[in-house]
Amino acid sequence: MFKPLLILSATLAASAYGGAQASVRVEPLTLQGPRPLQEQTRAAVIRDYLQSWQSFSAALDQNRPALLDADFVGTAKEKLADTIQQQAALGVRTHYQDISHDLQIVFYSPEGLSIELTDNVEYNVQVIDHDKVTATQRVSAHYVVVLTPAEVSWRVRVFQAVPE
């Protein structure tokens, strides 16, 4: 059912800065758990996760935690909101621009209430202190992400980079 490798252009991951799009690669399933993952669910999870990068980027760039509401929930939302508070207190903004994602769905919980994926992501971080760009840097990181279903979409509940 699943193609061995899916490479697509993430239209949802279009950058707010210059319209660049992140490239997205989806690895074949090596799923733990007894629950089969339907193609429609898989597509929705990937779509919603990529969308979360846009709201995360916008929220930290504008220091507006409300922008997280649509795509984040629980611990992930709290931690990002805390970061925004810290940034605002320090007069700092950060702009995250995702460049590429290499995604793999690794766990679908038996009751269907959570999906975990990993993402080898490359992104640029721009640090802006009192409207002055202090640094721009490219970062590679391995993210572990847990999403849970909400009313009409999947929301990111755990969003955490771990050493590979």
Place this chain on the structure above:
Amino acid sequence: MKFRLPFLLGGLAVATTQLAFAQGGSMRVPKTVEAGSAFSIQSTGSGQATLYIIGPAQVLKRNVQLGETTTFPAGSLYNAGRYLVVLTAAGASTESDSFDVVPATQPAKLSFLAKPSRLPVSLHDGITGAVYVFDPYGNLIAAPTPVSFELSSPAGTVQKRVVVTKDGAAWTGMDSTAQQGIDKFAARVGDVSSMRVVEQVPGDPCALKMSARQSGQQLQLATDPVRDCNGNAVPDGTIVTFTESYRGGQSTVDVPLKRGVAEVEMPVHSGATISVASGVVMGNQIGWEK
């Protein structure tokens, strides 16, 4: 990952924890820091600078004296993730580096999803449990961690499984036991545990049997106490269907179980066949002659 720009800094790091340091840079940054632990960053040179530690999960900013060690006490950085370190001197260039904050090794919280909360007895892998393991700061512990799952019934039977987490998650399936009642389903990692209650209810009726007795122009039909195949009493309210087939017609009556049995009166028809069923489970048949 290592980033260097022309601003030259150097020096020795003073680690307050067991840290491995990236090599070759003039700014010395630990490669990894355990969440909540103290750490330090050392620069060389002279003058004032600003040190930023930037991550999606936390942001720190310090005014520092170049050439000195900047120490961050325990609790400064507690959210796991990759952090960018940027050091800028006024009117000069910038140096940057990165490091990882890794989850604390000690689990502190389990997110335990158990389903269903109610199910029939004797179902193979009928109960599932999934666990995510977190440290005291709410970081997902991605390192393999053994999770002990335990399902215990009121009768004292215990099912145990130990599953090692992968990417912070583990799951298992358990059989519901033969006896109805409230089971306790626990997940445990070290001293941390989380418990859920699973109610096991009787299964479908088994060996459904009725008897008939004539009383005037009526047949009094009654089942034996209705039980599942493990001997658990099927709950009152379960519908039992009596069907009487006779020449030229058929009558059907649905009766809820009351005190474990179903009773009904139906008209006597010579040559009738009476059957009993509950759901998809068929009971015995009785042929009736006047």
